Amino acid sequence: MAKLTDNLLTQVYLGLVRDYKELSQQSPRLDFEQIYHQLYNRLYWSMQSSMNPLSGLSPEEKDKVWGVFYCFINACPQYVSLPRERQGVFFNNPVRVVVIEERYHYCSSNDSVFTWLMLGSLMSHSHHHGYHHYHSSSHHHGHGVENTDGNGLLLLLLVALALLAAILAFVSLYYLISQSLNAVERFVYNEGWLQASFSMAGMLGGAAAGGLLGAFVASAPLAALAIGAGISNPVGITIVGIICLTLIGAAAGCFLTNQIVNYALKKKNQQALDPADPRRFELTGSEETNLLDKGLNPIAVRCAIVALREQMGEKGVPSLLNRVFTSRGQETQEILSQIRELRRGSLRSINVGDMTFHLESPHYVPPVWYSTEPTPQEYGTGYSPSQVEEDGYHTHRYVPCHSGYSGQPFPTPSAPPYYQ
Numbered sequence: 001m002a003k004l005t006d007n008l009l010t011q012v013y014l015g016l017v018r019d020y021k022e023l024s025q026q027s028p029r030l031d032f033e034q035i036y037h038q039l040y041n042r043l044y045w046s047m048q049s050s051m052n053p054l055s056g057l058s059p060e061e062k063d064k065v066w067g068v069f070y071c072f073i074n075a076c077p078q079y080v081s082l083p084r085e086r087q088g089v090f091f092n093n094p095v096r097v098v099v100i101e102e103r104y105h106y107c108s109s110n111d112s113v114f115t116w117l118m119l120g121s122l123m124s125h126s127h128h129h130g131y132h133h134y135h136s137s138s139h140h141h142g143h144g145v146e147n148t149d150g151n152g153l154l155l156l157l158l159v160a161l162a163l164l165a166a167i168l169a170f171v172s173l174y175y176l177i178s179q180s181l182n183a184v185e186r187f188v189y190n191e192g193w194l195q196a197s198f199s200m201a202g203m204l205g206g207a208a209a210g211g212l213l214g215a216f217v218a219s220a221p222l223a224a225l226a227i228g229a230g231i232s233n234p235v236g237i238t239i240v241g242i243i244c245l246t247l248i249g250a251a252a253g254c255f256l257t258n259q260i261v262n263y264a265l266k267k268k269n270q271q272a273l274d275p276a277d278p279r280r281f282e283l284t285g286s287e288e289t290n291l292l293d294k295g296l297n298p299i300a301v302r303c304a305i306v307a308l309r310e311q312m313g314e315k316g317v318p319s320l321l322n323r324v325f326t327s328r329g330q331e332t333q334e335i336l337s338q339i340r341e342l343r344r345g346s347l348r349s350i351n352v353g354d355m356t357f358h359l360e361s362p363h364y365v366p367p368v369w370y371s372t373e374p375t376p377q378e379y380g381t382g383y384s385p386s387q388v389e390e391d392g393y394h395t396h397r398y399v400p401c402h403s404g405y406s407g408q409p410f411p412t413p414s415a416p417p418y419y420q
Contacts, residue, residue, distance in 0.1 A: 004061040005271035013306045016072045032078040067299040075355040154229040165244040172251035181320040192279035198261045206253015214242035294345040297361045307352040308335050
């Protein structure tokens with residue numbers, strides 16, 4: 001059976017966030033108990049729909065979905081503001097199952113409908129190469145013939161090429177430094193070492209290609225141009241040209257490699273929290289084991305990571321230099337540092353906006369339901385987030401629930417744990 005991937009978990013969490021905001025703004029104003037029941041029933045019916053990927057999860061994975069729900073409820077500001085004794089008994093009231101006739105759907109498909117656009121590169125370059133042919137013939141009979149106008153034009157051309165090469169080399173050098181720092185950061189924090197390796201390999205390959213091009217192809221034309229411009233020793237011009245071409249080639253190779261790797265990552269990691277940069281926001285098996293050993297709940301940690309990733313916006317994580325020297329980048333760096341602390345298990349709780357996530361392992365009982373009435377036909381597709389914006393009102397009808405499943409008493413949803 002299917003597993004609860006990071007992408008499905010993110011869709012569920014963001015669906016709860018959107019619906020919570022919508023219900024909180026309804027008029028007349030709903031209290032927290034009403035909001036809780038609305039969210040609970042929407043998620044419940046979404047998990048019953050055969051059209052919903054959540055319905056194909058194994059029972060253990062469905063328990064994780066309810067863990068996401070209770071982590072979200074436990075982090076809501078209205079719940080946190082309740083007295084402790086109220087938190088302990090708040091969800092032990094009888095629950096009515098509400099059939100919402102709109103087609104709510106927390107996870108519309110297994111495709112990567114939830115994704116963020118990743119910052120592809122700092123800049124792109126367009127190189128225009130011109131081929132300049134200089135034909136001249138001279139007859140030396142012991143006397144030098146000087147062409148002052150021709151030397152002046154060649155000197156201007158040489159200066160223009162030098163300025164262009166210097167600008168491109170400077171931009172390439174900045175890009176190479178930025179990408180090198182990004183690669184080192186990924187190695188240090190284990191946030192995609194293979195991606196960093198490909199980036200460095202592309203950089204080295206491009207540098208080798210640029211150096212060979214400068215040494216065996218461009219050196220002769222540069223030397224001839226320098227001699228024609230009146231420079232007696234063109235060796236320095238040739239060496240500078242080779243260095244510039246090496247830097248430009250390294251930047252071009254790194255850029256092309258990054259584009260190919262980013263495309264492959266998006267194709268391969270469509271079920272990741274962020275398909276464009278999956279390794280920064282995922283929990284590895286060893287990290288989950290470490291969290292469990294520390295008494296932390298991996299589901300709650302993932303929910304907190306999703307909430308922090310949402311604050312970054314669509315552009316994702318910029319380069320390390322951007323995060324050091326810009327105010328917006330410094331805010332992103334603070335968020336990224338919190339995500340790293342969450343992955344290490346260094347935090348017991350965290351505030352994200354107006355949400356408060358308690359990360360200790362909860363002890364809740366997954367809800368068990370048995371109803372004599374089948375799922376309504378009009379509710380066949382489950383919960384569709386797009387319907388929230390299209391419909392301006394909600395129509396409800398109540399379906400009684402009956403106990404008797406395996407002899408269990410009438411079930412009520414468990415209260416999320418409150419912490420000392």
